[in-house]
Amino acid sequence: MTSKRETRQLLGRYFKPELMEGTSKVKPLDEAIREHIKPGMHIYFAYLPFALTYEVIRQFNNRKGDFTVSCLGGVENIVIMATAGLVKRIIASYLGSILPSPVLSGALQQAISNGVVVENWSLLTIVQRLQAAALNLPFMPVRSLENSSMAKENNERGLYKRIIDPFVGEEIGIVKPLRPDITLMHAYCADGAGNAIPALPFTEEAYGAFASKEGVILSVEKIVDTQYLRKNAFNVKVPASVVKCVVEAPFGMHPYGCRGPDGHGYGEDIEFAVELQEALRDFETAKKWIKEWVIDVNSHKEYLKKLTLKRLQKLRERVSYEGWKADAAKIIRRLPDAPANKVERAVIFAAREVVESVKRHRYDSILAGIGISHLAAWIATYMLRFNRVDVQLIVELGLYGYLPPPTQPFLVSTRGMESCLILTDTLNILGFVANNTRVLACISAGQIDKNGNINSTKIGDFFLFGSGGAND
Structure with missing residues (x-):
């Protein structure tokens, strides 16, 4: 017969989760x-x-x-x-x-x-x-690539094919x-x-x-x-x-x-990113950047040291949604009195079109693609919400009910994630939401013809950016 003391010891031995479990795989x-x-x-x-x-x-x-x-x-x-x-x-x-x-x-x-x-x-x-x-x-059925140049190219590579759905008799694409x-x-x-x-x-x-x-x-x-x-x-x-x-x-x-899900982390280093973009415009300047920031920096620890503790702390502070207010105050002081430029006018024109389209067709969601299209989608969303039109802004990377803050005009910001109703994944947004709600996609492209066919992959041998979520 087991005593109460022995029972307590037994329970304590087998039913107490360890603080650290499993074999450590931590390596430099x-x-x-x-x-x-x-x-x-x-x-x-x-x-x-x-x-x-x-x-x-x-x-x-x-x-x-x-x-x-x-x-x-x-x-x-x-x-x-x-x-x-x-x-x-x-x-x-x-x-x-x-x-x-x-x-x-x-x-x-x-x-x-x-x-x-x-x-x-x-x-x-x-x-x-x-x-x-x-x-x-062995494969996965897909609908995204139909009638695109990607379907043709990847079919030639043996990675995409079209088969007959054995249940309904319709043709569908499959990928390897x-x-x-x-x-x-x-x-x-x-x-x-x-x-x-x-x-x-x-x-x-x-x-x-x-x-x-x-x-x-x-x-x-x-x-x-x-x-x-x-x-x-x-x-x-x-x-x-x-x-x-x-x-x-x-x-x-x-x-x-x-x-992270706990709300901690750091924001984007925009100043650094702009310098990197400039370096990547040219092959030789890119090679110099790689030498300075990668090859001649012996470790990740040295990389952080080169960035400086002051800069890293500043990035940590950028993760808070409320940080937009201080940033906006600085930007307002620097705003020029010049009239809107071509890009700004294009964004406003597109935003007005999105607003009218949402009202006319009663869309539930607006999908914001990268480029000036996402700025137009943002403005349209705020205009519609101001007028009590119930619409959600979504982003292909997994954001639903996104309310992007001012001062960070890029597609997804760590600061802006705090505003989301749902933080999920690409499959949920481009697969489930896009297929089961009324979504208006607002996207950019390198070329477009009079019939609405768009091209964002390449012009001849010149590579643009690629489809991203446009074909989805």
């Missing part, structure tokens, strides 16, 4: 890359892992990388890697320099001229290809799974074993982590105990079982912002 950044990244690999980049990207560039400087890289959107870190000569193929829905706004990159054009192949998809079909791999499916060798991912936090909470919004969920053949090299803003994760279990997306190692790399998404 350089060691993680050295051990797991090999030439010729197909690497998937999840959640803008800038610190990890820079370490790959350092270690493969003057070496043959020959990497295939894939991602939802190839932003500055991918452009930098291609400029460094380490990439042979890029698989993405858009590619270029986008912070604070889309700018064509001369460095990227030169890399493409030097032989880098760009395989373009829509945003949702990249997600669906990762899902197919993660679910171990996207299975990278390894995934580089930045997350908001994780425990030492690798159970992780991604940064907001959960754009690509953990599809890239599960799709990867060899697992994930995970960098995080901070390492937390397992008890913290249990209290925030609804935000944990990545299990330790798919993580090879964990690297603590604060400001690992810089110059982009990073926000």
Whole structure:
């Protein structure tokens, strides 16, 4: 017969969660890359892992990388890697320099001229290809690419086909799974074993982590105990079982912002991003920037030191939604008395058209695409709400009910996330919301004809930006 004391001891022994669980996989950044990244690999980049990207560039400087890289959107870190000569193929829905706004990159054009192949998809079909791999499916049905040049090109590559739906007899597109060798991912936090909470919004969920053949090299803003994760279990997306190692790399998404579900993080470093955009306009200036900020900086710790503690603290302060008020006061003092320029007039004209279209057709939501289109969508949303029209602003990266604050005119800001009704992922926005509500898409394009056919991928051999979510 077991005594009460023995019963209490038994319960205490087996039913008390440990503060830190699992085998620690924490490693220094350089060691993680050295051990797991090999030439010729197909690497998937999840959640803008800038610190990890820079370490790959350092270690493969003057070496043959020959990497295939894939991602939802190839932003500055991918452009930098291609400029460094380490990439042979890029698989993405858009590619270029986008912070604070889309700018064509001369460095990227030169890399493409030097032989880098760009395989373009829509945003949702990249997600669906990762899902197919993660679910171990032979293909995934899609609707996004129909009648597009992407359908033709990827059909020729053997990655997209059209089949007859056996249930209703209609033709539908299917895509081949996207299975990278390894995934580089930045997350908001994780425990030492690798159970992780991604940064907001959960754009690509953990599809890239599960799709990867060899697992994930995970960098995080901070390492937390397992008890913290249990209290925030609804935000944990990545299990330790798919993580090879964990690297603590604060400001690992810089110059982009990073926000966690607890509201902490840092805002976008716009001043730095503008300088980087300027450098990426030309191949030679881009190479000089890479030497100064990546090659000659021996570690992520040195990179942060070069940024200075004062600058980093300023970025932490930018994460608060209320911070727009102080920023707006400064901007108002500098506003010129000059009349609106062409871009500003185009934004206002487009916003008025959006307002009338929403009223006329009774749309539930406005999808804001990147470029001046998202500014038009923002203004239209505020005009409609002011006049008591119930409409929600949505963004393809996972924002619903978004009320962007003044002073940060880029598509998604860490500050603005605080205003959202729902912070979710791309599949929910472009898949579920777009297919089940009345959505007006407000998008930009490089070209458009009289019939409304749009082109945002390339003109001849000149690459623009890519489809992004436009085809979805």
